[in-house]
Amino acid sequence: MSLRSPGVAMHCRCIQKESRFFGRSIEKVEIIPASSHCEETEIIATLKKSGVEICLNPEAPWVKKVIQMMMSNNKRR
């Protein structure tokens, strides 16, 4: 699993980051900005159906695009 157990975030939660495209199967994303606990922004997506949590690569273009679409796609068409 590419994610440590949440617990108290005294370190980075992501061990590995996925760059493969998961766009359509994302139920929600969690963005944890860089902090004293973890020097990097972490983006954790929860997948539909399985509920599995995966770490996304914040620098992958599709990740930025999916988050922008979530933000702008405010109302469900």
Add this chain to the structure above:
Amino acid sequence: MSLRSPGVAMHCRCIQKESRFFGRSIEKVEIIPASSHCEETEIIATLKKSGVEICLNPEAPWVKKVIQMMMSNNKRR
């Protein structure tokens, strides 16, 4: 509280949305795209220290800016 208990997301989790600026006190944000359960994108911020969850207004300019900064501010300076 402006948030329903998580449980199984069969409806919107946000009852009220905050437009006041909370930028610096945000520990993390959760973005839940519009879906069959909830017609609107929901953005739930967890505040530092208190751990309180608040619903942010996805259309408030500062919310979009904070999320963009989290995404681009990948490494802690």
